[in-house]
Amino acid sequence: MTRFGCALDCNDASFDGVDGILGMGLPDAAIPGIPTPLIFALSSDRGGLEGANYINERVMHQRKFAFLSTAESGEIQLGGYDRASTNADMVYVPTTSTTEYSVNVQSLTFGGIELLNWRDQKHPNAIPAILDTGTTCLVIPDSYLGGRVTDKPFSKFQSIMTKGMSFYITIDGHLFEIPFQFWWQKINNAPCVMASPQGYDGVLLGDVVFQSLVVEFDLTKPHKPLVGIAPRNPLYAPVRPGTQDALKIPMIKRSAQGVYVEEPHAQKYRDGVDHVPVTMNRLRTQYFVNVSVGSPPQHFTVLVDTGSSTFAIFARLPPKQGNINVPRTEEVHSRGKRGRG
Structure with missing residues (x-):
């Protein structure tokens, strides 16, 4: 659980039809006073950036994420990178900023x-x-x-x-x-x-x-970040929008029968990488992911941006709200059921 920003006004046409922004940038790029950058709020070690109100129920064991894209879609890999997505091991270089x-x-x-x-x-x-x-x-x-x-x-x-x-x-x-x-x-x-x-x-x-390449962003040391680079494996298929990734850590669930813990199906997944589906617009100028906020969850489609450190949802709808949509898991499942009927 973490805080997020509420955007009240936006005059940037690139946000037309988008519900908000998912900033994956460096903490030094953050505007003073905004909530902890999401990549830190998601990790078990937040680098001393968190406040007293941050409670995290599903943490990344490594403060790293990777990004890749294909002709049809893309993928964010949280907690490191998936070696199956590359044709070689990562080489790491320091950032100049x-x-x-x-x-x-x-x-x-x-x-x-x-x-x-x-x-x-x-x-x-x-x-x-x-x-x-x-x-x-x-x-x-x-x-x-x-x-x-x-x-x-x-x-x-x-x-x-x-x-x-x-x-x-x-x-x-x-x-x-x-x-x-x-x-x-x-x-x-x-x-x-x-x-x-x-x-x-x-x-x-x-x-x-x-x-062309899989790029990993290593924020283990936020003031000495590293970038990992490796050739992309052309045979690797990113997780599709509307599908679920394998469970990596125990998850607390609630049903009519009560509260229970769902364990990962295999021990190897416990400290694995989470795969987040990414889609893009027709001209490949923007990447989008789905996020869920609140309980019961409200679903939003947000812009992915490594140049920003802000996670924010529009509190007031932008002028052309709603024309961009990333399939959610339940939508894919319902379409599949209708197709089989």
């Missing part, structure tokens, strides 16, 4: 051609790259980075862009591939590669990267 999930990028190549062609080859060079669920494409600078590179990276990409080629990005010395099928948007028949906004000489790693 305590307010955003930013890592160092030393190299970005396309078709074997370096886009970050550093003038000074004698000393280490890098630019920041923010892992952001609120970003769709691969966003790269279109400037000379204050004279540090010989060519504008985005302009150079445009001049050599060829279908079928992969990007390769070096993050803190580790090389990762972004295959063609993930950076090319079939719906628009165009590359999902954009120039960085003016004033930001860095990279934004959005949905293009979350389709």
Whole structure:
């Protein structure tokens, strides 16, 4: 159990049809006075951030979560990452900030051609790259980075862009591939590669990267967070919206016969990872999950955002409330029963 915010007003069109926001960001990015960031409220060790009123009935044993997406859906993995979802073990790198999930990028190549062609080859060079669920494409600078590179990276990409080629990005010395099928948007028949906004000489790693890689956010030490990265296993199927994950810890339930404890079906699930289904809009610009608040539960569809530390539900409905919906478990079950009838 934890507190959450009640949003009274919103003038951001990206929230049209959404019931609120599920911020998974770092605690230093939180606005003073808001409730404890949810990732801390859910964990057994809240890092000294909780107040006296926090009571947690279902805790994560590790203050970590992972994120991935596919062509159809996505998944949040709470409490760590599922090794079955990756083709290799995670490699961990430190973040360059305590307010955003930013890592160092030393190299970005396309078709074997370096886009970050550093003038000074004698000393280490890098630019920041923010892992952001609120970003769709691969966003790269279109400037000379204050004279540090010989060519504008985005302009150079445009001049050599060829279908079928992969990007390769070096993050803190580790090389990762972004295959063609993930950076090319079939719906628009165009590359999902954009120039960085003016004033930001860095990279934004959005949905293009979350389709290529599984990214784990390790907040065990909130002021020294780590980011884990591994290639995504293309054969791994995320849990579908409207379905339930396996029970990992004992759950207290109430029925007409009284209160009882439901145990996990297998011992291996006790300290396992919880899989939360994620859906997205048609243009892959937003991710959504269902949350339940109160007793009896009220169901809400909220926006997932690693750039925010706020968990808030609209107390007043936004102008276009209600046109976005993620299937709930009971809805899927009822549809299945109707289909069998």
